[in-house]
Amino acid sequence: MKIALITDLHANAQAFSAVLEHAQANGATDYALLGDFVGYGGDPGWVLNKVMELVAAGAVAVRGNHDVAVTQGTAPNMREEARKAVEWTHARLDSRQLAFLSELPLTVSREDRLFVHANAYDPAGWDYIQGRIEAMRSLHATQARFTFCGHMHEPMLYHLSGTGKAGEFTPAADVTIPLLPNRQWLVIPGSCGQPRDGNPAACYALFDSISAELSFQRVPYDVEAAAASIRAAGLPERLALRLLQGE
Template structure:
């Protein structure tokens, strides 16, 4: 059984289509969707329809901070751009889609190698604190007995580990290179953003997990990058009625991967 971990789609239809096609071509049979399905992108209703269909078919889906914000509405204290996008996104979604977002769990467990799926971190899932380095990664790993944690929220791929003696380490993964996850360590994987990568590479991110076949085997994770039609995603934004300055800022981020 091969798992695909997909996170931070951010209403980017073109990126999500490309990642789903690649995951199926790579033989993924299970999917975990780690939140932030909406926000920023031009196609929230289409993305939500796909997410809901995948969840109905057995995919794991958890709530991200953008999902929470869209489900409950913007607040006056938000950045004006964020407030505008949230209000616009809410207007694109059906009542069923808004209810689905509001009812998503903050975390879930899965059978591949005792996994915990959570959008931001395991120590305070609803606080939306970023795992920006080893300190936050260790804090998250200490908060759960799961051998493998998979988090979204950070838009750059990263892999952390913690030994039984408390020694921590990290890897910046190379795309397409399988990495063993030995069972004597805990692991925290951040697949990177499907719909809005921020590491200078606009190609969509996701990760594949091959669970260990027995206690004598290691699970393996492979971080993937998938080229997609970025210009089409930008043009879809320009076809919306969002304010032009916001659209151009969002389009620039997609183009540059920032």
């Protein structure tokens, strides 16, 4: 079974649509949606409706910090442009969509896999996995062989051996990586809706649960249209520029 791992959609309909089309063309039979479906982008309703449709068909979905902010209010430390996007988004979602966001779990466990937005050690604290220290803390917090998480907008792969040896890997696109059985793995697919590694192409990953093989993917999409949607919504110009620049 090939699982498409998609995270940090951020109301980017163009990126999400392109990723779904790419995943289907490459044999995806299931989907894991790792949170932050809203915020920043100009099409929260469309994105949420598509997420809800996939969940109804059996996809995994977990809650991200922007999803919480839209339903519960922004945190004091949220940046002004993000706060404006959250407030704008809340006013444009209907009660059904808001209820869906508020009822999403923080984590989902299936067999040897853990799905979470931020990390395994404190899912509601929203700490970022910025390097090996946080990654190892997350891996030590779970017995799952595979942890899949978002929150960080750049693709990354970490592993922990049975002897406690840690490693990290910045992946290249479309390269098959065997996830060896004597290790725990932490997979960060990178952001679908707002990549931040200088490449505006949407990120996601494909995981084969039978062969335990992983590939990170980059999907070009109509970034100009996504930026235009942000501008048409009256959201901060900086949010449109970040998409165009991949930051």
